[in-house]
Amino acid sequence: MIIKFLSLLTRCRPAWLFCVLLACASSSPPMKYPFPTTLAFSQSELPKRFGVVTVEQDPDLAIHYKLIMPLQWGQVRGTRRLVTPTHPFELRSHFRALQPPLAEAKVSVAYVAQEVGPSDWLSLYLRGLHERVLHERHLPQRGGAIPDVLTISGAPGHERVSRWLVLKDHAKGGGAHFFVLQVSTEASSYTTDMANVFFVIISNFDLLHPIGWVHAEQLRTLARSVPVPFTTACPLSWQLVENPASDAHFYQCKFIKSIGDQPTGRLSLAILQGQTEVEMRRLVQEDQAGFAELGLQFEPAQLAAGTPMGQLQEVLVATSPQLNEVPDQVAYERHVVLGRYGTHNWVYADRLAPTRQSAPEPWAISKQAFEIMLEHLQIG
Numbered sequence: 001m002i003i004k005f006l007s008l009l010t011r012c013r014p015a016w017l018f019c020v021l022l023a024c025a026s027s028s029p030p031m032k033y034p035f036p037t038t039l040a041f042s043q044s045e046l047p048k049r050f051g052v053v054t055v056e057q058d059p060d061l062a063i064h065y066k067l068i069m070p071l072q073w074g075q076v077r078g079t080r081r082l083v084t085p086t087h088p089f090e091l092r093s094h095f096r097a098l099q100p101p102l103a104e105a106k107v108s109v110a111y112v113a114q115e116v117g118p119s120d121w122l123s124l125y126l127r128g129l130h131e132r133v134l135h136e137r138h139l140p141q142r143g144g145a146i147p148d149v150l151t152i153s154g155a156p157g158h159e160r161v162s163r164w165l166v167l168k169d170h171a172k173g174g175g176a177h178f179f180v181l182q183v184s185t186e187a188s189s190y191t192t193d194m195a196n197v198f199f200v201i202i203s204n205f206d207l208l209h210p211i212g213w214v215h216a217e218q219l220r221t222l223a224r225s226v227p228v229p230f231t232t233a234c235p236l237s238w239q240l241v242e243n244p245a246s247d248a249h250f251y252q253c254k255f256i257k258s259i260g261d262q263p264t265g266r267l268s269l270a271i272l273q274g275q276t277e278v279e280m281r282r283l284v285q286e287d288q289a290g291f292a293e294l295g296l297q298f299e300p301a302q303l304a305a306g307t308p309m310g311q312l313q314e315v316l317v318a319t320s321p322q323l324n325e326v327p328d329q330v331a332y333e334r335h336v337v338l339g340r341y342g343t344h345n346w347v348y349a350d351r352l353a354p355t356r357q358s359a360p361e362p363w364a365i366s367k368q369a370f371e372i373m374l375e376h377l378q379i380g
Helices: 016-024 118-129 192-203 275-296 358-375
Strands: 051-054 066-072 074-075 089-097 103-112 132-139 146-154 159-168 176-184 219-224 231-235 241-244 250-259 263-272 314-321 332-341 346-355
Touching: 051 089, 066 089, 066 103, 066 192, 074 103, 103 192, 118 146, 118 159, 118 176, 118 358, 159 192, 176 192, 192 219, 231 263, 231 358, 250 358, 263 358, 275 314, 275 332, 346 358
Parallel strands: none
Antiparallel strands: 051 066, 074 089, 089 103, 103 176, 132 146, 146 159, 159 176, 219 231, 241 250, 250 263, 263 346, 314 332, 332 346
């Protein structure tokens, strides 16, 4: 491993993550576990306490990255296997404080074949580790939001606090690499000063040679000219099925995906002209009856104001859980998005997929595809 400790003031450009995360602060966590979001050290103090580390030993340039570590921390030597589809999660770097208070930083790289967002991936990973979230914030970006999460784990009296960050970049052979940074210490050692050290490390983690494509898959582009010119996109592994009943005032398509014999989800997109909000609300309820043929019953959609997106001037959203239990089948939920553009023109999208509790991975994959479809929707 090639490691270079250099002056922060001569080599370290301002970390992109530090700049953008300042705008993403949320409510304060318990004061016992501070979650700083601004730099607590002066520019003159930084080079006295921290140095830049570049990790460049991997033959794949895409798995080279940069960190900032306290000067009193040292590298823990160990085996570093290459990240491959057959070895999809590997520890790449391990640093540890050389004197009390003890703390450590680990960088692992995960290979993920399916298109999923970093925040959702980390959420499922932390769930598997039984980490309890103390505070979290998420930076929106193409390919899924970047998570910055503070957690605690362990039994009372033996608890450990960790701060996590995940970066995502396309893998050269397809799929994506998730770069997982964990900085941790015993709960009793998580002082305000330690929390500030964690923030310096987290906010200066960066890739040296990003590919620039942050998806695990290529995207399928859909472009049609009626009822109005529009384009959207969806991960290539989702099958496109168009409604043959589409006409000059109505267009509908569906994207369907399964992994093996496990249904991952069904996304639906419709573009309609000449509709009122009352008519669209009625259509949402009528469409619910169509799920009966699949043996699924859902609670009526309770539409509420949602976050504006793109060209949509008014957005209504609803999530309806499944009411009936189907033997040998996971539980599903229905997520609806209505968006108005112009005076009487609407976008109607819904996602039918397993719930997070019943099938976490299909939930995350379908959620990401739905967000991509809406994010790439351009009308006119």
